[in-house]
Every structure is written in structure tokens, then in C-alpha cells.
Amino acid sequence: MNGRVIKFEGPVHAEADRLLPWLINGTLDDDERRQVEQHVAECAQCQREVAWLRTLQSQYRDDDADADHVPHAMKRLRHRMGKVGIKRATPASLSSAWRRRGRRLAWLAAAQAAIIFAMGVVLLQDRHAAYHTLSAPASKGSLLVVVFDPRISEAQMRRLVRAGDGRIVGGPTETGAYLLSVPDEQAASSRKMLHDSPSVTMVENLQAGGSP
Structure with a gap:
């Protein structure tokens, strides 16, 4: 050259x-x-x-x-x-x-x-942090990383989480991400329901089978 x-x-x-x-x-x-x-x-x-x-x-x-x-x-x-x-x-x-x-x-x-x-790593770490208010013990299930629209109300968020038969086990992070635990058999349907909601900006399945 x-x-x-x-x-x-x-x-x-x-x-x-x-x-x-x-x-x-x-x-x-x-x-x-x-x-x-x-x-x-x-x-x-x-x-x-x-x-x-x-x-x-x-x-x-x-x-x-x-x-x-x-x-x-x-x-x-x-x-x-x-x-x-x-x-x-x-x-x-x-x-x-x-x-x-x-x-x-x-x-x-x-x-x-x-x-x-x-x-997801951060959210899993947060589950065990001393300041964390959501201290429910780990359970078997799939973990979804979810970011809600900042304009969503707390009541709307709870309804969405319940509709997917999930529960919040971590978060929020600084970026507004939550960790949801859902039954393994409902992971796909829960993810689709959240994905289709205009109140959710991102949802991904972190892993199946519970905490590592």
C-alpha cells in the first residue's frame, strides 16, 4: 500500500x-x-x-x-x-x-x-443489599428484566405485574429496571403480555430456573 x-x-x-x-x-x-x-x-x-x-x-x-x-x-x-x-x-x-x-x-x-x-446482575445483587425493601426469599421461576414507562402509576405497575402472575423481587435500578419473578410455565406468556403493553419500554427473560 x-x-x-x-x-x-x-x-x-x-x-x-x-x-x-x-x-x-x-x-x-x-x-x-x-x-x-x-x-x-x-x-x-x-x-x-x-x-x-x-x-x-x-x-x-x-x-x-x-x-x-x-x-x-x-x-x-x-x-x-x-x-x-x-x-x-x-x-x-x-x-x-x-x-x-x-x-x-x-x-x-x-x-x-x-x-x-x-x-440483571445488578438487580440480583440488589436483592441482597441491606437497604433493599423487597427482601422476599428467592424462589424457583423465570426472571424478567422489565423497564416501565416513567409515566406509569404505581397502581398500573402493580396491575401489570399481577396480570403476568409475577412479583417484583428486585429494583428499581438507576435506569428504572425491575426484576420480576414469574412461574417458568408462564414466562413466555408473561413476557409477551408485558412486551405488548404500551406502559413497558423493555422486557427480557434474564434466565429460567431461578437464581444462579
Whole structure:
């Protein structure tokens, strides 16, 4: 190479751009990896995307994040998601912006999934904290991490939790997440009910079978 970084456009660039998340997480096959790496070495735009994705990955891949780090990590993630949602594209960047939008949102969703696990770790730790007011003993069941709409009333929250035959066993965290215990046989239906509710902004099954 002569050290000059050029910017590719067209099918090769579009395909490399689409595969960048899989390059970062190491799941491309050898041929794909070589082709994408070769393109990235010559494409300034893809180099910037790779740097952004690696920064994002490094912030959220630690499954053992502690209680002090998780709320700040979630704030950073939401800030990133907000930037993707509100960034105004110029006419010259519209085509590439639309091409990258789906990939970025998919990567952010994966990053948020990592945060969900970390939030669950924090919530499980909170169950045993001295200041915690919800000190019911652990029981068998599935654990759901739930974030309610900030505008929901306490009565509405209780009705939703009861409708899913669940009980709150942890939370809230700084980010407003609660840990719900539901019977294993109702985990899927409870998650769907909460997911479909406009008063719930996020719900994920942390694990099945109770506390680790």
C-alpha cells in the first residue's frame, strides 16, 4: 500500500459495510474476513465505522459489570441510540446513511442485550443489599428484566405485574429496571403480555430456573 486511504462506493463497499458487525465479533468465515479487512484497510468511512463499533463493543461486552458501571453504560447506550435516531443527514450522505441505519440499529440492539444481562446482575445483587425493601426469599421461576414507562402509576405497575402472575423481587435500578419473578410455565406468556403493553419500554427473560 502507498499509505493513501481511499473511500469505496458501490457493491463492494455496501457488502463490506453490511458485514462490519460480524467482523468485530469474529464470526465471519476466513474468506469473508479477508475481503472485509482488505476493504477496510482502504476505506476511510469503514475505518470510522469499525472504530465506532469496537468502542461500543468494549463498553458493553463485560458480563460481570458491577452496579456502579451498569447505569452509566446504559446511559451511554441510550445516548448512542438517540444520536442514531436524530442525526440529520445531508443530501450527499443520504444514500450511505440509509444503508448504514439498519446495521447500526441492529448492532445497538445487540449491545442493549448485553446491558440487559448486566442489569440483571445488578438487580440480583440488589436483592441482597441491606437497604433493599423487597427482601422476599428467592424462589424457583423465570426472571424478567422489565423497564416501565416513567409515566406509569404505581397502581398500573402493580396491575401489570399481577396480570403476568409475577412479583417484583428486585429494583428499581438507576435506569428504572425491575426484576420480576414469574412461574417458568408462564414466562413466555408473561413476557409477551408485558412486551405488548404500551406502559413497558423493555422486557427480557434474564434466565429460567431461578437464581444462579
